[in-house]
Amino acid sequence: MKFGIPKLDELLGEIPEGSVVLIETLGNLGEEIVIEALKENSDKSIAFVTKRLKEELEKIPELKNMKYIVFGEDFAPQELFKITNKLRQILSGYLVGLFFLQPLLVFHPQETVYKFFSEVSSITHDNKLVLIAILDKRLVDERTLAMFENVSTHVIEIAEELEKFRVIRGIRVKKSPKGSSGFYELIIRNGKVTIGEPLG
Amino acid sequence: MTRISTGVKGLDKMLNGGLIPGRAYLVKGGPGSGKTTLCIHFLMEGVKRGEKVLYITLEEPIDILKEDMREMGFDVDNPLFVGIDATPVKEKRSFFEGMHYEEFAKGFNELIRAIKERLEGEEFTRVVIDPITMIKLTMKDELEYRRTFLGFLKEIAKYNVTLLITSEIYEMGIEDYLVSGVIELRTFEVGGKTVRGIKVVKFRGSNFDETIRPYKITGNGIEVYSEETIL
Numbered sequence: 001m002k003f004g005i006p007k008l009d010e011l012l013g014e015i016p017e018g019s020v021v022l023i024e025t026l027g028n029l030g031e032e033i034v035i036e037a038l039k040e041n042s043d044k045s046i047a048f049v050t051k052r053l054k055e056e057l058e059k060i061p062e063l064k065n066m067k068y069i070v071f072g073e074d075f076a077p078q079e080l081f082k083i084t085n086k087l088r089q090i091l092s093g094y095l096v097g098l099f100f101l102q103p104l105l106v107f108h109p110q111e112t113v114y115k116f117f118s119e120v121s122s123i124t125h126d127n128k129l130v131l132i133a134i135l136d137k138r139l140v141d142e143r144t145l146a147m148f149e150n151v152s153t154h155v156i157e158i159a160e161e162l163e164k165f166r167v168i169r170g171i172r173v174k175k176s177p178k179g180s181s182g183f184y185e186l187i188i189r190n191g192k193v194t195i196g197e198p199l200g
Numbered sequence: 201m202t203r204i205s206t207g208v209k210g211l212d213k214m215l216n217g218g219l220i221p222g223r224a225y226l227v228k229g230g231p232g233s234g235k236t237t238l239c240i241h242f243l244m245e246g247v248k249r250g251e252k253v254l255y256i257t258l259e260e261p262i263d264i265l266k267e268d269m270r271e272m273g274f275d276v277d278n279p280l281f282v283g284i285d286a287t288p289v290k291e292k293r294s295f296f297e298g299m300h301y302e303e304f305a306k307g308f309n310e311l312i313r314a315i316k317e318r319l320e321g322e323e324f325t326r327v328v329i330d331p332i333t334m335i336k337l338t339m340k341d342e343l344e345y346r347r348t349f350l351g352f353l354k355e356i357a358k359y360n361v362t363l364l365i366t367s368e369i370y371e372m373g374i375e376d377y378l379v380s381g382v383i384e385l386r387t388f389e390v391g392g393k394t395v396r397g398i399k400v401v402k403f404r405g406s407n408f409d410e411t412i413r414p415y416k417i418t419g420n421g422i423e424v425y426s427e428e429t430i431l
Contacts, residue, residue, distance in 0.1 A: 078390040081414040081428035088427060107391045108431075115431045 001095055001130045003033065004040035007195035011173045011181050012154060017093060017128040020121045022152035024137040024145065029169070030158045030186075032193050034097045034132050035060070042066055046090055047097040048083065071100045077107040080116045087120060092128035101135045110144045121151040149175060158186060170199045201405065204326075204362060207245030208238065210424025211383070214400050214409040219381065221325075223404075224353050224363040226332075226375050229385030233396065234417045235366040236260065238385070239328040240269050240276070241421055242364055247280045251325040254318060254361075255283045256311075258334045272421050282324070286311055308335045312352050319359040327356070331366040332375060346374045353378055380404045386412065388430060397430050 001015040015021065023030050031053070038045045039062040046067045047057060054068050069075075075082035090096060098120065104113050117133070124131040137145055137157075149155050155175035161168045170183035185196035203218035212218045219225060229235045243253040257265055262285040266276045276283070318324070332349075339345040356363050367375060376382050382401040387394050397412040415424040 076393055078393040078395055079414070080431045081395075081425050084428050085425050112431050119429070119431070 001037070001041060003037045005033065005036055005193050005195060007184065008033070008156075008171075011178070012156075012176050013178045015130055015154065017130060018125045019130050019153040020124050020151065021130070021132045021154040021156065022148055023132065023134045023156045023158065024148075024174070025134060025158040026138065026160055027136055028134075029160070029188075030156075030171075031099065031134060032188050032191055033156070034099070034134055035063075035191070036193055037095065037132055038063060038066060038097050041095040044093055045095040045097065047099060048086075049097075049099045050103060053099055071103060077104060080104075080108070080112075084116070084119050084123060087123045087129075088127065090127060090129060094129050096124070096129050096131045098131060098133040101133055102139060105136075105139045110140045113140075114144055114147050117148055118151045153177070159183065168199070171195060205245045206238070207241030207243075207248075208422050208424055210413065210415070210426035211238075211398065211422075213426040214398070214413060214424065215381075215403060216407050216409075219362060220405055221362045222357070222360045223380035224356065224365065224378075225381040225383065226379045227364055227366045227383050227385070228368075228401075229366075230368060230387060233385035233387060234415070234422050235368075235385060236265065236330055237269075237272070237417060237422050238383075239330055239364050239366060240272075240274050243281060243326050243328055244274050244276075246326040247275060247278050250280070252280050252282065252323060253326040253328075254315075254324045255281065255328045255330070256286055256315065257283065257330050258286050259331055261285060261287055272419060274421070282318075282322075284314075284318075286314075308339070308348060311335075312348075312355065316355055319356075319361065324359070324361050326364075327361045328364045329366070330364075331368055333366075333368045336367075336373070342374075349374060350378060376402070385415075395430055398424055 002009045023033060035057065038047060042062055042065050046069065048069045049057065050071045051073065054070055057063050069086055071077065101113060104116065120131065135148060152175065157172050157174045159170045169186040171186040172183045173181040183199040185199055187194040187196055202221055204221045205212050205218045206215065227235050227238055243255055246253040262283045266283065269276045336345060365375065381403040384399045384401050386397045386399065388397060396415050398415045399412045400408045409426065412430055413424055413426050414428050414430050415422055
């Protein structure tokens with residue numbers, strides 16, 4: 001699997017089936033990266049989304065064949081077992097975008113969400129899927145974040161810094177079989193993701 | 201070893217293929233946990249296979265029960281399904297006010313005799329008594345209850361039927377020791393919502409899944425998620 005974002009694909013290499021890619025971010029920043037990957041693999045992709053995000057993704061023509069599993073519609077937030085059960089039924093080779101770790105952290109303690117993520121990782125490995133999950137790193141403590149990283153095969157980190165009222169966004173590969181990288185500038189304009197020059 | 205299906209696919213997986221026939225099992229759980237529905241699944245699975253089955257209700261009037269089960273799509277009007285209403289309400293006995301304990305206790309012996317007569321007269325394969333709690337509460341003497349219950353199981357065993365008994369009492373009782381298996385239906389409160397879990401506590405003569413698995417009561421009955429866990 002490839003993201004369809006040249007520099008990121010160069011840094012990560014081909015992502016094999018059974019991989020779990022965790023994007024540690026701030027808020028929803030970087031959703032566009034997952035969306036790029038879903039577009040690139042739209043014939044075999046499924047998104048676990050909130051209602052809001054489903055409405056947005058349905059407007060993207062390249063994602064017209066994508067299947068959705070909707071938080072609060074297809075399962076209640078308390079029924080984590082229904083999510084793992086759905087995931088178990090997805091065929092090998094599919095790309096799964098998991099967009100609702102944030103709302104789960106509102107309903108459950110972070111340890112429970114970690115256990116859920118660990119189960120999800122295990123199913124991804126057994127069923128030979130590729131899973132990309134997005135997590136607001138401010139919602140979990142360092143220990144839990146380390147546990148999330150431990151069950152992921154690839155970790156991408158997105159950070160923001162202020163430089164004289166100018167927001168600079170950076171992206172780096174924190175963990176991957178190819179190794180880690182330094183920060184590169186992350187530019188998101190009109191939904192298009194570009195990775196620029198190295199930072200620092 | 202031969203197995204018979206409970207009628208709930210996920211539970212059969214937890215039981216390593218199903219129940220061992222010709223034995224007695226206890227289904228425990230609180231009000232609304234799905235004990236009766238589980239028992240009806242078990243009986244209707246027998247009906248599907250052309251077996252004659254017997255359901256004895258001691259609490260919920262049979263007409264209401266049938267109405268609810270029809271809604272879930274169970275074929276309770278099939279002649280292979282025989283339902284007996286043994287509710288004390290039917291005899292206008294107010295056992296909750298403590299007035300007729302003894303009569304009802306005597307009634308248990310009568311009930312055992314009646315069941316035996318049915319089993320002698322017809323070839324049933326699956327029997328459900330729902331719930332045993334009523335009988336237990338009406339018998340003052342624990343020793344007498346033990347003796348009666350044990351005698352009942354011994355009698356039933358002669359007819360080679362698979363028996364399910366339901367109980368609302370969570371504490372370990374004498375039934376837990378005397379039956380061949382115990383299945384517990386539990387509820388958990390998660391973020392203001394009830395999440396249900398099923399656990400096989402005991403299953404003599406077989407390996408079984410010891411994990412509490414989530415289940416749901418749907419419009420079509422009980423669905424057990426035998427591969428999932430309650431996180």
